[in-house]
Amino acid sequence: MSLAVDLPTLLAALTAGLLGGLHCTVMCGGIATGFHAMAPGAPGTVAWQANLGRIGGYVLAGAAVGGLGGGVLRLLRIESLALGLRMAAGVALVLVALRLLDRGGRLDLLARPGIQAWRWLQPLRGRLLPADRAWKRLGLGVLWGWMPCGLSLGLLTVAWLQAGASGGALVMAAFGLGTLPVMLPLTWTGARLVRWLQRPALRTVLAVLVLGAGLLTIAAPWLMQVPALHGPLAALGCRGF
Template sequence: MPIDWLTLGAAALTGLMGGVHCAAMCGGIATGFSAMAPRGGWIAALEPNLGRVLGYVLAGIVAGAFGGGILGLARLDGLSTTLRAAVGLVLIVAALRLLDRRGRLGFLSRPGAGLWQRLRPLQRRLLPADSRGKRIALGMLWGWMPCGLSTTLLAAAWLQADAVNGGLTMAAFGLATLPVMLPLTWSGARLGRWLQRPTWRVAAAMMILLAGVLTLAAPWLVHVPAAHALLSALGCASLPR
C-alpha cells in the first residue's frame, strides 16, 4: 500500500505541537527517569522516550493490521473510500484537539483508560528502573497511558487499514514529540517554551486541518484530472477513480 504522506505529515505536526501538552501531562514522569539512571540525565530521558515511541509504533501496527483485516473480510464496495474519508475526519479532530485549551475534548482519552488500568500493575514489576531494559519497557507502558492526542492518532492508524502505514503514522507522531519530551536537554526546554506560543499552535492546527480536509475530499478529488498529480504525491494514488 502506498505511503500516506499527507497523514504522516499531519501526525508529525500533531506530535510536535502536542508535545507541549504531553510535557504538561507527563513531565513529572519524564523527569523522574533521570533519578533512576546513574549515567547522566540525557540518557535517562532518551531511553524511556524511545520506549514510548516504540509502544506507539507497535500499537499502530496492530491497529493498522486490525483495520486491514476488517477491510479484507468485509469486501464492501466503496469501503476503502469511506475509510479514507474517515481518516480526514480524524485529522480534523486532531487539529481541534490542539486548539482545545479548556479540555472540552478530554473525553477522547477515555477509550484507553480501561486498557491502562490493566497494564498499570506491570509498572511495579519494572521498578526500580535500574537498567536500560527496564527503562525502555517502562517507556513502552508510558506510551499506553490514556491521552486524547495519541488515541486520536491511533484511530487514524486503524483507519489506514494497513500495518505498515499504521506503524508509520504512530512513529511520525511519537518521534515528533521527542524535541519537547526530552525535558532534560537544552532543546527540549527551549523548544517547549517556543511551541507554547499560540501563533505556532494555531498555524500548525490550520495545517493539520487542511490535511484533514484534503484527505476527507480525496475520494471525490480523484475525479478531477487536475488534482491527480497532487493526490499521487500525497499518497492518495491508490484511491479508485
C-alpha cells in the same frame, strides 16, 4: 484491497505530535521527571531510552490496530469500504486538529483516565523496577506510550483506519517522533523549543495545517477527478474512486 498511508496523513501526525508534546508536558510531566527516580543512570541516557521506548509503544499499538483494521477490510471484501476508511481517517484528523485548537481543554476528556491507567499498570511497572538496565527503561517507556490520552487515541484511530499494520505503525511513528523534541527538555535546545511552540499564533497555524490535511484526505477522491490536480495529489499518495 488495501490502503496506503499518504504524505499529508504522516505530516499531520508529525505536526500533531509536535504540538501535542506541549500537552504531554502537562499531563505526563510527572511521569517523565519520575523516570530519574525509577531508573538510575545518566539523565540524558535515561531520557533517550525512556522516550525511545515510548515511541516503540506507539508503533506497536499502531501496528496492532492497523492490522486489525486491515483484517476487517479483507474479511468484508467491499471495495467501497476502503474509500470510506480513508475518508474516516480524514475526519479523525479534523477532530485531532480541533482538539489542538482547543485551548480550554474542553475536548481533553481522557486526561484523567489516562493518569488512572498509568496507576493500573503498577503491577507491570513493578516487574521493571529498579530500571537499572537499558531494556527495563525501554520497557517502562513502552508502558508510558500505552497510557491513553485524547490525542494519542485520536491518532490511534487514524492508524486503525489505515487498514494495515505497516501504515498504522508509520502513523504512530510519525506522531511519536513529533513529540520527541518537546519530551526531551533536558537540553537547552529542547527548553527553547518548548517556549517557541507555546506562541499562540504558531500553534494555531500548525493546528490548521493538521486540519487542512484532514480535509484534503476527505476531499481527495473527488479532487482526483480534476485532471489538473490528479498528478500533484497522486504524488502525495492520495487516491480517487
